Amino acid sequence: MNSFDYRRATSAAQATAWLREDPDAKLLAGGQSLLAAIKLRLAAPSLLIDLQGMPELQAIREDGQGVWIGAMCTHASAAASPLVRKRLPMIARLAQGIADQQVRNRGTMGGSLANADPAACWAAGVLAMGGVICTDRREIAADDYFCGLFTTALEPDELLMGVRFAPADQAHYLKFEQPASRFAMVGVAVARQGASVRVGLTGLGHGTNRWPEAEQALAREFAPKSLSAIQLDVELATGDLHASAQYRAHLAGVLARRAVAQAMTLNGT
Numbered sequence: 001m002n003s004f005d006y007r008r009a010t011s012a013a014q015a016t017a018w019l020r021e022d023p024d025a026k027l028l029a030g031g032q033s034l035l036a037a038i039k040l041r042l043a044a045p046s047l048l049i050d051l052q053g054m055p056e057l058q059a060i061r062e063d064g065q066g067v068w069i070g071a072m073c074t075h076a077s078a079a080a081s082p083l084v085r086k087r088l089p090m091i092a093r094l095a096q097g098i099a100d101q102q103v104r105n106r107g108t109m110g111g112s113l114a115n116a117d118p119a120a121c122w123a124a125g126v127l128a129m130g131g132v133i134c135t136d137r138r139e140i141a142a143d144d145y146f147c148g149l150f151t152t153a154l155e156p157d158e159l160l161m162g163v164r165f166a167p168a169d170q171a172h173y174l175k176f177e178q179p180a181s182r183f184a185m186v187g188v189a190v191a192r193q194g195a196s197v198r199v200g201l202t203g204l205g206h207g208t209n210r211w212p213e214a215e216q217a218l219a220r221e222f223a224p225k226s227l228s229a230i231q232l233d234v235e236l237a238t239g240d241l242h243a244s245a246q247y248r249a250h251l252a253g254v255l256a257r258r259a260v261a262q263a264m265t266l267n268g269t
């Protein structure tokens with residue numbers, strides 16, 4: 001690894017000031033992606049700004065605006081939170097299905113959303129739930145946040161503080177795992193809130209996206225059969241050593257139907 005400086009921030013103002021001082025500085029959450037990138041020399045930050053010293057980023061709470069999950073909540077803490085399990089059960093299950101226990105204990109929701117890996121689980125869940133991504137300076141709708149492969153609407157000096165979720169009436173996330181990492185070869189999150197249905201796709205290769213045709217069909221009737229005539233455009237998927245584009249597009253349909261079936265039986269709880 002290249003050498004770098006290390007500082008631990010105690011406030012959002014301090015973290016962002018340090019980011020502005022040094023354009024080669026990077027925020028450090030759990031290090032689950034960033035440290036690997038540094039070891040592979042894909043990243044060479046001059047300074048790591050650790051966010052572990054900011055307890056407000058680890059909060060999970062409910063207020064009049066919905067359920068708040070702080071950026072530094074680990075996958076394990078989100079999965080174990082009684083509030084998340086009760087009010088956002090799809091999110092709790094999604095977090096519990098990420099990687100292995102070690103990664104879940106260190107990896108964070110904020111790090112995952114900032115990294116925007118095209119096979120990440122949180123992205124599909126946040127998109128389907130219509131989460132609001134809150135930073136140190138603004139609120140970004142999930143639809144405006146994900147901008148493609150490893151790309152988000154965050155500015156280089158912007159700190160993701162947390163995400164606000166409105167609980168869904170029915171929701172479920174399913175992924176077909178890449179067996180070594182448990183990243184999604186394809187993942188589909190489905191959420192119904194009243195008459196509105198949102199479907200978030202991950203793992204297809206181009207980043208996280210919604211699936212409008214499936215959403216419209218499910219808004220007419222929220223049942224697996226509504227998707228029987230719908231196929232994902234193969235152009236929306238890419239192939240790699242794990243799966244072809246055709247296989248991924250097919251999986252998206254299979255997983256979407258199964259996710260709807262399970263959402264109906266789970267009834268949001």
Ligand SMILES: Cc1cc2nc3c(=O)[nH]c(=O)nc-3n(C[C@H](O)[C@H](O)[C@H](O)COP(=O)(O)OP(=O)(O)OC[C@H]3O[C@@H](n4cnc5c(N)ncnc54)[C@H](O)[C@@H]3O)c2cc1C
Pocket residue numbers: 026027028029030031032033034035051071072075097098099100103106107108109110111112114115119120121122154158159160161181182183184
């Ligand atoms: C073996 C393995 C298996 C995995 N399997 C899965 C899986 O099945 N599903 C899945 O979804 N993910 C998976 N992951 C990813 C994991 O979930 C982590 O969440 C992800 O790697 C991000 O890690 P982190 O939270 O430690 O962030 P870091 O690695 O510390 O940071 C990642 C990036 O986000 C930036 N960042 C961090 N926090 C903030 C913030 N608050 N504001 C702005 N920028 C920020 C950092 O500067 C950095 O660029 C896996 C990872 C590993 C190593």
